[in-house]
Amino acid sequence: MNYPSRTIEEAVSEISKLPGIGKKSALRMALHLLKSDKQVAHSLSSALVNLVENTTFCTECHNISDQSICQICSSHRRERSIIAVVQDTKDVLAIENTGQYQGLYHVLGGVIAPVQGIGPNQLHIDALVERLRKNEEVKEVILALSPTMEGDTTAFYIRKKLAEFPIRISTIARGIPVGGDLEYTDEITLGRSILSRIDF
Amino acid sequence: MNYPSRTIEEAVSEISKLPGIGKKSALRMALHLLKSDKQVAHSLSSALVNLVENTTFCTECHNISDQSICQICSSHRRERSIIAVVQDTKDVLAIENTGQYQGLYHVLGGVIAPVQGIGPNQLHIDALVERLRKNEEVKEVILALSPTMEGDTTAFYIRKKLAEFPIRISTIARGIPVGGDLEYTDEITLGRSILSRIDF
Incomplete structure (x- = not known):
């Protein structure tokens, strides 16, 4: 596509690197930001930098965390x-x-x-x-x-x-989802759910 | 949702302000950025700031443009x-x-x-x-x-x-899309396309 301006071309190219975003959605987002208050783009921009620069990981469970030991790992109730x-x-x-x-x-x-x-x-x-x-x-x-x-x-x-x-x-149970229909469940899931049947 | 870190919560909240992006997609994008090289987030971030700060509009046609008169308006071939x-x-x-x-x-x-x-x-x-x-x-x-x-x-x-x-x-023609099926066209479009029929 032949974008009318270099700034929008760059923005579209960068936004479309995000997972699940194509060029068209990226353009829609860029135009949305252009129409909105500048502050929206600035907040988004600094939140992204902050995300990659200041996010740390729990040294115990390797989940994202603000502290070196995350809330779950440090909780006494778990x-x-x-x-x-x-x-x-x-x-x-x-x-x-x-x-x-x-x-x-x-x-x-x-x-x-x-x-x-x-x-x-x-x-x-x-x-x-x-x-x-x-x-x-x-x-x-x-x-x-x-x-x-x-x-x-x-x-x-x-x-x-x-x-x-x-x-x-152990592993989490595999079977028919709650609310799922037996008829439409794939054979592998249905087969597994019969093999690993539970007492009722 | 209870996010494990303030940085990711902020990022999700900002990303999900974009049109068509919900909290789940925003989280997926934030996690993608965290996994990618930091440079990806930095480029995206500066492209967004650049977009809202340096995009100008054509004074003639009000389209986005790098110059005060856009390529289309200044072209001699148009x-x-x-x-x-x-x-x-x-x-x-x-x-x-x-x-x-x-x-x-x-x-x-x-x-x-x-x-x-x-x-x-x-x-x-x-x-x-x-x-x-x-x-x-x-x-x-x-x-x-x-x-x-x-x-x-x-x-x-x-x-x-x-x-x-x-x-x-004038206005652009309204009618059945090329490749469209008459049977599945809504009545208003079909009705209009009969009223504004063209010589064949």
């Missing part, structure tokens, strides 16, 4: 014997929103994906092993990873790595 | 007797992409929308009248506005305003 291993901060937020989990987390920062060049060493897996070695109070590790090929691979890898510890290793 | 009145820069780009139009533009900067508090005085309608008064070479004004209630209202308003000039005032 059950310290369970650790949920998740891919990302998004997943911590998702699980926290359920209100069903009171244990701690361990954020891997991704899943093993050879195609994208992400191996186990780029994830916080060794840190998890180290953490278990130090904290003998941990009795269970829940592998709360997405049921994708990469998620499953990562779960298998971690299970092998944790074999030395006398702890329970 | 037909100077036709002006297409459009809502936004987006529309200039869309029409330019067709390669079917060689005339000039006039960007209104919006359409009359009383619900959103946008009246004719906030648009560049008076500037259009002024422009026609100055340039006697203009022979036709094409009202290339979206066929919405607001677009039609604006078109009617402008037609009334331009009644004093001995020029042709």
Whole structure:
């Protein structure tokens, strides 16, 4: 596209680098910012710089945090014997929103994906092993990873790595979603949900 | 949602002010920036500031421009007797992409929308009248506005305003889109396309 000005071309090019944003949406956003008060763009701009410059990570669970030990890790109300291993901060937020989990987390920062060049060493897996070695109070590790090929691979890898510890290793249940229709569930999910049926 | 850090909360809040972006997409973008090289966020940030601080508008057609007279208005290859009145820069780009139009533009900067508090005085309608008064070479004004209630209202308003000039005032054709199916076209469009049928 032939943009009428260099400034808007640059802005569109930068905005469209964000995930899920194409050139058209980027242009819409740029025009929106041009129409809005300048302060909107300035606040957005400084929030972004602040984000990458001042965000720190919890040294325990590797979740995003303002302090060196995050609120969850430092809370006395959390059950310290369970650790949920998740891919990302998004997943911590998702699980926290359920209100069903009171244990701690361990954020891997991704899943093993050879195609994208992400191996186990780029994830916080060794840190998890180290953490278990130090904290003998941990009795269970829940592998709360997405049921994708990469998620499953990562779960298998971690299970092998944790074999030395006398702890329970579990995974979140896979089955038919609440409100889901049996008829429209894919065979693999339905098959799994029959194999791992529970007492009623 | 209870974000794990103030920096990410701020970033999500600012990003989600952009049109079409909710909290979840904003979080995904913020996490993407955190994972990427810091330079990505810095470039985006400065492109945004640059956008709102250094973008200027063409004094003739009010389109976004790097110079005080834009490339289109200053070009000698454009037909100077036709002006297409459009809502936004987006529309200039869309029409330019067709390669079917060689005339000039006039960007209104919006359409009359009383619900959103946008009246004719906030648009560049008076500037259009002024422009026609100055340039006697203009022979036709094409009202290339979206066929919405607001677009039609604006078109009617402008037609009334331009009644004093001995020029042709046209509007872009409304009808069935190329490749569209008669059966699935809404009645209003189909009705209009019959009324404004053309010789074959």
